[in-house]
Amino acid sequence: MQIPSLAYHRICSGFQIGLNGIPPSRFKSHISGLAKLGLQGKTTFDRLDSNSVLITFDDGYECVYDFAYPICENYNFKGIVFAITDYTGKTNSWDINFKFNQHKHLNAQMLKTLSDNGWEIASHGCHHKSYSGLKYSEVYADMAISKEILEQLTGKPVQSFTTPFNMMVPIVFPIAEELGYKNIFVQKSISNVKYNTPLEVYERRFVYSMDKFKTILKKIENSSRLELYKENFIHFCSTATIGAKEFI
Numbered sequence: 343m344q345i346p347s348l349a350y351h352r353i354c355s356g357f358q359i360g361l362n363g364i365p366p367s368r369f370k371s372h373i374s375g376l377a378k379l380g381l382q383g384k385t386t387f388d389r390l391d392s393n394s395v396l397i398t399f400d401d402g403y404e405c406v407y408d409f410a411y412p413i414c415e416n417y418n419f420k421g422i423v424f425a426i427t428d429y430t431g432k433t434n435s436w437d438i439n440f441k442f443n444q445h446k447h448l449n450a451q452m453l454k455t456l457s458d459n460g461w462e463i464a465s466h467g468c469h470h471k472s473y474s475g476l477k478y479s480e481v482y483a484d485m486a487i488s489k490e491i492l493e494q495l496t497g498k499p500v501q502s503f504t505t506p507f508n509m510m511v512p513i514v515f516p517i518a519e520e521l522g523y524k525n526i527f528v529q530k531s532i533s534n535v536k537y538n539t540p541l542e543v544y545e546r547r548f549v550y551s552m553d554k555f556k557t558i559l560k561k562i563e564n565s566s567r568l569e570l571y572k573e574n575f576i577h578f579c580s581t582a583t584i585g586a587k588e589f590i
């Protein structure tokens with residue numbers, strides 16, 4: 343059974359550059375809409391069933407604690423945060439727009455509070471560099487060290503992982519298996535990629551600032567090919583900026 347999984351980044355008000363910031367009121371409409379359908383936000387620590395949905399947050403921004411967490415609590419939804427350990431409590435500097443688009447990451451206490459309240463703290467690596475240019479040993483270290491740091495911080499196993507920029511390289515699967523990860527979260531692609539791994543692979547649908555609840559519903563129902571094309575196109579554009587960033 344493929345559990346529907348949504349990928350958010352920032353939940354924040356005010357002027358935004360890019361497509362990853364979602365106003366809290368819009369996020370609330372997503373969560374209340376899902377709750378009205380009888381769906382429940384869970385983590386991979388919970389027993390998952392056909393009413394489960396995985397609400398994930400990439401990069402671990404502070405606004406997830408300020409805005410998404412209380413909204414989720416209101417509907418008894420739990421979330422999954424993919425944290426970047428080198429940036430705990432710090433401002434992002436890896437974003438292409440960082441000069442205009444600075445955002446704080448969750449600090450250690452916030453991550454612990456979320457974990458203590460039933461949220462899953464998962465790994466997004468240490469430094470958020472694209473794996474496509476890294477050696478095996480560098481990918482291994484990024485996945486191993488981030489896991490260890492988050493386990494010490496939360497006192498719980500870190501069993502889920504997603505790659506920086508959602509750029510997949512095949513070595514991620516054997517390394518994840520060796521390190522004791524159980525779940526890999528990927529971006530759903532237009533073609534039906536099959537992953538040859540004993541790990542659980544969750545195919546996420548990405549949520550962008552313009553997405554209203556009816557779009558979320560299409561993503562959950564997996565029914566709209568147009569939506570998938572849109573997500574893949576936006577991902578293509580954002581990964582094109584990774585190369586640019588390296589020259590800045």
Ligand SMILES: [Zn+2]
Nearest residue numbers: 400401506507
């Ligand atoms: Zn990321």
